[in-house]
Amino acid sequence: MSAPAISSHGDAMSGTVFGLLGSPNAGKTTLFNALTGLRARVGNYPGVTVERREASLDLGGTSATLIDLPGTYGLEPISADEEVVRDVLAGDVEGVTRPDALLVVADACSLSRTLPFIGEALHLGRPVCLVLSMLDELAARGGAIDLPRLEDALGIPVVGVIGHRGRGLDRLRSLLSESADWATPAILPPTDRADRAAWAESIGDHVIEAPPDRHSLTARVDRVVLHPLWGSLLFAAVMVTFFQLIFSAAGPAMDWIDATIGSGAAWLRATMPEGWLVDLLADGLIAGVGSVVIFLPQIVILFSLLSLLEGLGYMARAAFLIDRLMGRIGLEGRAFVALISSWACAVPGIMATRTIPSPRDRLVTILVAPLMTCSARLPVYALLISAFVPERTVWGPIGLQGLVLLALYVGGTGAALGVAALFKKTLVQGDGLPFAMELPTYRWPTLRVWSSQVLESAGMFLRRAGTIILTASLVLWVLLTFPKVEAPAGLDETAAAAWSLEHSAAGRLGHAIEPALAPLGFDWKIGVGLIASLAAREILVATLAQIYATGAEEDVGSLREALRADRWPDGRPVFDAATVGALLVFFVFALQCTSTLAIMRRETNSWRWPAFAFGYLFALAYGASFVTHRVIDALV
């Protein structure tokens, strides 16, 4: 897939193109949704991780296009990624039409801050209209702005809106349909920063009749929510609930999807004649679709919670509370939630990095998210630990098996934090963006904004990552199925399945890579398992069950026995302590997950970063497994 050229979607940008400019919390997205409904086309700008949103606008007969530009506090870019705004405005971005006119959105409560920005926008040489948002909050806080005076002072049209209630939108729409007639200032504001600040101050004094008081509800709630003790406790409770909901509440829905996929495949097998076509449909296609859809419950739950917390205003508070700790590894508070989510699954975790404004921090978080111990590793850990770690108590109720599992979690998480710190110091140094975060006033999120964010994320996952995941699982199915070699007569069904897997392309590949895996103590069967588990880590268990011909996946007991009994030709056990340790460590680090690679591709807009992540995590996994194997070998 090339960079998603939105303008090639069929309904190309048409009519007047409006650019929506404003700071991150000015209410730009609310206004965008209110004006365009749910018709946004979402993608990335070529080469950067900055989200791109645009939609067509119906202006009563004529059509127009609205581009939601990335939120920015000023027009002088201070990082490579902020140059996107400048480049779009200059018409230098391929596939994006240069905006004909600009809507500058400003929070009415902080107008005095934004006036210099408006002054900058007036120099862009295009008609500008100022949209003042959050007039309801301004009034509630006892503030007042003289809009006609502001219009006179700036020399451009000014519209007050209450985006989430739709107030002021009719006036705005009618203004949009006649953008050629917008008033333009007779004299442009000064370009020098200090002079522009003085210009802004004089306008502010002239039009702000009463500055808003502090939002009293926000002040009262923050006394608890940001309290050193109560705030920290609430933070811990929110994060534990958040993780718990993604980790376990998605379970029933995922089981249901699993069962539906299974019965769909069974129905096909019952109705169609035997042959490779039914194999392709049942085991390849339906299972592949299942491996995409299975992520939806977690993604929907994650984004429901994220949008709710963000809409309420809690996310910024959570980031404020944890920022000091995250700062130690070179990241900031807002990366915390993405890392927590990755404990459940790296796919929603990587999607959650969208709340991190600094593109560099976001990239580092994406690169280390696969190290957080996700739930797909649990079946692998459970099999190996239950088969090979003695069920011994170490101290009180604490058993050896539990300690090993804990060590694997701590190892993965510690590695994620360590690698993040390393990357921030070397590979992806800071982009010079200061940590500056607004604490918005508390407000109830509207159902419309909330649901559109959830639907947009789920839809984007299906469209952009789903196709890659489906393709990858089909390719893996082909490797594990073909070429078909007839099993010798007399083998029962499970033995025949083991035979055909050994003679498939993946089986041969497993044999071929055995020498490379030998230093880790892995044989070809583990090699086949590693290849198959690229689709999803937990598939290792099912693949080993098929190779060892222990039949049903549910029957883990007999698989355990088969693993314990397996011997090298010289009689040594295949799964000795060193190999089991090395295999566990391999799974701590390796990026054995095409879905994660697909979502990385989607979120970073290139194959470069998923390839890099796969490479560095494989090197880390191989190295750590090798060392583990050697150390255990020497000790035992």
Place this chain on the structure above:
Amino acid sequence: MNSAQPDAPNRMTLDRIERGGVVRVLDVEGDDPIARRLDDLGLRAGARVEVIRRAPMGDPTVFELHGYQLCLRRSESARVQVSPTMSPEPGLV
């Protein structure tokens, strides 16, 4: 951006103002991207800033200015020169 302010005895940096303190911004040190961004965020000469609270581990800090609340780390707030007393509109004509 250096508006030639003489070193007054009541000149301090924003990171050293206690919770509850109200100050006026005199100047932001330097003319690099961070200084420009702080200026964009409203930390410019004459702005009234109130220190609202610090995070449990002492950093970052929430400030109120221009009708909104902004959270900054010490590394950035240390670059903001302020006058801790509520003197009327310094440096602006």
